[in-house]
Amino acid sequence: MTSTDARPTGNSMRRLAGWLDRHARVRLAMLLAAPMGWLVVAYLGSLTLLFLNAFWSRDPFTGQVVREFTPNNFVEILTNPLYRTVTLRTVAMAVAVTLTCAVIAFPIAYYMARVASSRTKGLLAVAVVMPLWASYLVKAYTWRLILSNDGVLNWLLSPLGLRGPGLGDNVIGLWLVFTYLWLPYMILPLYAGLERIPGSLLEASADLGGRGLTTFRRVIFPLVVPALVAGSIFTFSLTLGDYIAPSLVTTTQFIGNLIFLNFGVPDLPFAAALSIVPLVIVVVYLLVARRMGAFQAL
Amino acid sequence: MDRLARSLLRLSTIVVLLFIYAPLALILVYAFNASGTSAWPPAGYTLRWVQDAIENTALRQALLTSIEAALGATVLALMLGTLAAIAVTRHRFFGRETISFVVILPISLPGIVTGMALSTSFATTGIPLGLFAIIVGHATFSIVLVFNNVAARLRRTAQSLEEASGDLGADSWQTFRYVTFPTIRTALLAGGLLAFALSFDEVIVTLFMAGGVKTLPIWIFESFRLARQVSLVNVVGLVAILLSVIPVLVASRLTQDSGGVTGARG
Amino acid sequence: MDRKRFVALVGAMAIVAAACGGGGSPKPSFNVPTSVGDGEGALSVLAWPGYVENGGTDPAVNWTKPFEDATGCKVTVQVFGTSDEAFSLFSTNPGKYDVISASGDASLRLVRAGYVQPVNTDLVPNYADIFPSLKNKPYNTVDGVSYGIPHGRGSNLLMSRSDQVSPAPSSWTTMFDPASPYAGKVSVYDAPIYIADAAVVLMSTKPELKITNPYALDDTQFAAVVDLLKQQKPLVGQYWVDYTKQMDAFRAGDAVIGTTWEVIANLLKAETPAVPVEIVKPVEGATGWSDTWMINSKTENINCAYKFLDHIVSPAVNAQIAEWFGEAPANAKACQNTADPGFCETYHASDETFWKDVWYWQTPEANCVDGRTEVKCKDFNAWVKAWTEIKG
Numbered sequence: 001m002t003s004t005d006a007r008p009t010g011n012s013m014r015r016l017a018g019w020l021d022r023h024a025r026v027r028l029a030m031l032l033a034a035p036m037g038w039l040v041v042a043y044l045g046s047l048t049l050l051f052l053n054a055f056w057s058r059d060p061f062t063g064q065v066v067r068e069f070t071p072n073n074f075v076e077i078l079t080n081p082l083y084r085t086v087t088l089r090t091v092a093m094a095v096a097v098t099l100t101c102a103v104i105a106f107p108i109a110y111y112m113a114r115v116a117s118s119r120t121k122g123l124l125a126v127a128v129v130m131p132l133w134a135s136y137l138v139k140a141y142t143w144r145l146i147l148s149n150d151g152v153l154n155w156l157l158s159p160l161g162l163r164g165p166g167l168g169d170n171v172i173g174l175w176l177v178f179t180y181l182w183l184p185y186m187i188l189p190l191y192a193g194l195e196r197i198p199g200s201l202l203e204a205s206a207d208l209g210g211r212g213l214t215t216f217r218r219v220i221f222p223l224v225v226p227a228l229v230a231g232s233i234f235t236f237s238l239t240l241g242d243y244i245a246p247s248l249v250t251t252t253q254f255i256g257n258l259i260f261l262n263f264g265v266p267d268l269p270f271a272a273a274l275s276i277v278p279l280v281i282v283v284v285y286l287l288v289a290r291r292m293g294a295f296q297a298l
Numbered sequence: 299m300d301r302l303a304r305s306l307l308r309l310s311t312i313v314v315l316l317f318i319y320a321p322l323a324l325i326l327v328y329a330f331n332a333s334g335t336s337a338w339p340p341a342g343y344t345l346r347w348v349q350d351a352i353e354n355t356a357l358r359q360a361l362l363t364s365i366e367a368a369l370g371a372t373v374l375a376l377m378l379g380t381l382a383a384i385a386v387t388r389h390r391f392f393g394r395e396t397i398s399f400v401v402i403l404p405i406s407l408p409g410i411v412t413g414m415a416l417s418t419s420f421a422t423t424g425i426p427l428g429l430f431a432i433i434v435g436h437a438t439f440s441i442v443l444v445f446n447n448v449a450a451r452l453r454r455t456a457q458s459l460e461e462a463s464g465d466l467g468a469d470s471w472q473t474f475r476y477v478t479f480p481t482i483r484t485a486l487l488a489g490g491l492l493a494f495a496l497s498f499d500e501v502i503v504t505l506f507m508a509g510g511v512k513t514l515p516i517w518i519f520e521s522f523r524l525a526r527q528v529s530l531v532n533v534v535g536l537v538a539i540l541l542s543v544i545p546v547l548v549a550s551r552l553t554q555d556s557g558g559v560t561g562a563r564g
Numbered sequence: 565m566d567r568k569r570f571v572a573l574v575g576a577m578a579i580v581a582a583a584c585g586g587g588g589s590p591k592p593s594f595n596v597p598t599s600v601g602d603g604e605g606a607l608s609v610l611a612w613p614g615y616v617e618n619g620g621t622d623p624a625v626n627w628t629k630p631f632e633d634a635t636g637c638k639v640t641v642q643v644f645g646t647s648d649e650a651f652s653l654f655s656t657n658p659g660k661y662d663v664i665s666a667s668g669d670a671s672l673r674l675v676r677a678g679y680v681q682p683v684n685t686d687l688v689p690n691y692a693d694i695f696p697s698l699k700n701k702p703y704n705t706v707d708g709v710s711y712g713i714p715h716g717r718g719s720n721l722l723m724s725r726s727d728q729v730s731p732a733p734s735s736w737t738t739m740f741d742p743a744s745p746y747a748g749k750v751s752v753y754d755a756p757i758y759i760a761d762a763a764v765v766l767m768s769t770k771p772e773l774k775i776t777n778p779y780a781l782d783d784t785q786f787a788a789v790v791d792l793l794k795q796q797k798p799l800v801g802q803y804w805v806d807y808t809k810q811m812d813a814f815r816a817g818d819a820v821i822g823t824t825w826e827v828i829a830n831l832l833k834a835e836t837p838a839v840p841v842e843i844v845k846p847v848e849g850a851t852g853w854s855d856t857w858m859i860n861s862k863t864e865n866i867n868c869a870y871k872f873l874d875h876i877v878s879p880a881v882n883a884q885i886a887e888w889f890g891e892a893p894a895n896a897k898a899c900q901n902t903a904d905p906g907f908c909e910t911y912h913a914s915d916e917t918f919w920k921d922v923w924y925w926q927t928p929e930a931n932c933v934d935g936r937t938e939v940k941c942k943d944f945n946a947w948v949k950a951w952t953e954i955k956g
Contacts, residue, residue, distance in 0.1 A: 020470050027470060028391060035379070039401060040400060042419070053418055058945065104314055107311065134543070136515075137501055137535075138532065142535070145336040150336060150816040151336050151816075152324065155338045167818060168801045233406050240408045241411060243410060244501065244502065251803045253952065256408070261948065263506070264646065264652050265945065266652045267945060268418065272414060278407075279411045286403070336812055353623060355619065355620045355623075417656075426657060510642040520645065523805070524613055526622075
């Protein structure tokens with residue numbers, strides 16, 4: 001902040017700025033024009049277009065999109081049991097991953113927020129954030145190496161006479177990988193949520209005879225629900241939309257795989273119709289989350 | 299809290315940290331593993347993969363492309379996120395709550411939906427896919443990182459400062475330049491670094507927008523298919539970790555807002 | 565899609581096609597060049613990885629440099645992972661790629677959509693030395709018009725771990741037998757086009773289905789093939805797209821038998837320690853690929869494109885690519901240029917009897933590609949839907 005050169009010098013510029021000061025509405029409109037133009041027109045517009053596409057079809061000869069209204073894609077998705085199975089499987093996976101992450105995240109988040117010294121706290125926060133930015137693809141690939149038949153996991157388990165889930169047609173391996181990949185997204189909001197609880201509340205609970213468990217159930221848990229929901233938005237949504245980790249560690253299909261496959265055929269309208277499924281699930285989830293105050297906890 | 303509970307919490311914290319860091323340690327081991335396969339324990343030590351990675355010009359090109367894309371997306375996210383944050387924190391208007399929902403939407407929707415939607419509109423409008431499309435895609439879900447950081451900072455600083463500046467005769471540009479900007483400077487830096495790191499690593503949306511342009515994550519993704527290249531993935535992973543870690547460390551030093559850090563995707 | 569609507573749609577399309585008098589393919593509206601002039605200075609290439617190396621992977625492996633030096637056409641290369649990805653890239657970026665190396669399951673789609681143009685083979689001198697059995701195939705020639713220059717071919721093979729599978733299998737049925745001792749260790753190619761592999765099996769095990777071409781399956785035949793694949797599903801330990809994934813599985817013993825490419829087996833055998841694998845083309849025959857270099861109908865670099873097609877199938881370059889990628893070269897003279905003198909023999913380059921029962925990948929179409937007109941066949945879209953159902 002040294003020079004004053006950046007000060008607008010032109011008279012017209014100053015007059016404009018002065019005029020804007022007196023017209024708050026116009027200033028607001030100018031502030032909002034670019035970001036809302038981008039997010040509402042470009043992004044929500046794209047989502048609308050995707051929705052429209054889902055009602056079109058594909059010419060079997062040329063692969064070109066035929067722009068005539070037909071509900072056939074949705075009829076297929078709703079009537080063919082395959083898509084129901086895959087959707088349920090994907091949602092079940094997302095729920096399992098979310099619950100696992102919540103259970104694993106709670107103790108460490110609690111330790112960070114309420115037990116650790118402030119120095120340890122800072123170190124732990126960085127330690128949790130750092131892996132989040134380490135290449136997602138490389139982490140997923142590492143799990144392929146870990147789960148492989150001759151990999152580390154079986155090497156560790158073999159003295160116990162056990163075997164890992166392997167890379168075949170089962171979902172245990174993928175459940176581990178997703179839990180691993182998304183865990184920090186759960187720890188961080190939970191940590192922030194726990195830290196916001198005033199210590200006096202916990203003391204009051206203890207003074208009134210609340211034991212550890214009672215305090216947890218009646219005081220702590222209700223207060224961190226928004227943080228839990230905030231974290232679950234990420235674990236849930238990231239699991240629903242991933243098509244790369246499944247292709248690396250399992251041969252079981254998830255909804256993302258089907259969307260990507262149809263995108264490549266290319267049968268864009270059908271891929272679009274399929275992607276409406278996770279879209280609807282997450283939007284409903286978000287609306288519920290907002291009611292629970294999760295957005296303030298993000 | 300009793301001693302037992304404390305020790306249990308400490309123990310589980312250590313276990314979770316082990317769970318998080320053991321696979322990252324494996325990346326390091328495999329980057330120098332002589333066999334180049336998944337077989338454990340490793341066969342020996344080699345610098346071959348490191349050397350191959352250094353000599354691979356396609357890899358170098360992909361790295362540069364990723365940096366370009368991340369810079370572009372970061373600049374856009376900084377501008378759009380700041381404007382939205384000022385609007386939301388300094389003005390009252392109908393639909394203000396909806397804005398935070400719209401800002402958060404691109405990052406909370408599954409990446410495949412965002413990728414499909416954006417690539418569909420590019421195809422419909424005839425704008426070619428490529429670096430520009432990647433930047434647009436990344437900026438869309440990075441806005442929230444800047445928005446969260448800046449909005450949190452603005453909520454904590456009193457609006458009276460800006461009003462005082464106005465009372466003393468400054469116009470809105472001067473107020474922004476000399477009052478608002480210095481307040482949010484570190485928040486901007488933190489949000490920008492996070493946006494950069496997120497864009498640098500993104501692959502799910504990128505694959506839909508790339509139209510043949512190769513970013514570093516796309517190079518890694520393609521390597522999974524190539525026997526001659528797959529051993530280099532761990533070396534690249536190691537470098538990517540080191541590169542991504544720097545901005546995160548800087549960002550966390552600059553800000554205590556836990557806000558923006560969580561808003562990320564894989 | 566509901567069946568009635570589907571039939572009605574196909575019917576309607578057949579009528580439209582008949583009215584246009586062109587069997588469904590757009591009439592070439594291009595002026596096929598009659599001579600090749602000076603290069604335009606640039607060429608954009610879309611290719612399988614390993615087909616067009618520019619020194620990026622290995623500084624010593626570079627066959628675009630000599631081309632650029634000789635013609636002044638600066639080459640940029642983009643690779644793709646599957647035929648579907650290639651088609652998708654080509655169609656979403658019209659005019660971007662001047663030439664493409666298309667396998668048979670992409671080439672016909674490109675022709676039908678009008679994305680590629682007829683090629684005057686007289687302007688490609690090296691075309692004369694291409695094996696005759698690769699010319700005028702349904703996937704590179706439509707209505708007698710040639711749409712490209714053959715590049716190379718390979719057969720999908722049956723691979724097994726010789727230390728764990730004995731006797732060495734000679735039939736695909738080992739991969740489909742519900743009582744197979746190798747249940748859970750079968751490795752299968754993960755793409756809708758794999759449905760043709762099961763059709764090849766049924767051609768010999770169920771002759772009453774009268775399948776004459778694995779890419780031309782009517783409703784009954786298709787249902788039988790899909791049933792066979794659903795029956796195979798419990799045996800499958802792995803569906804692979806990335807061939808490194810199959811290599812990992814065979815090395816680790818996660819898979820002991822499966823469908824593979826020759827190059828995979830060769831890479832496994834060359835490892836230290838070598839992975840003991842055997843490959844065989846089973847008695848039923850096999851599916852395979854034969855790739856074709858095609859030219860974008862919207863290209864602005866037509867002279868560079870023709871020069872490139874001639875360069876890429878020239879004996880020396882064709883030999884280098886074949887060895888680098890691991891497939892049989894298309895140019896007969898390439899066999900005198902390989903670094904390994906026995907290369908062409910290993911890959912059966914000129915062994916026509918080997919290729920007799922290899923069914924090259926081809927896009928399935930509603931108008932049966934075996935020429936039947938009294939029935940409709942399942943098109944590629946139906947194959948994709950069926951494939952996702954098989955995987956469950």
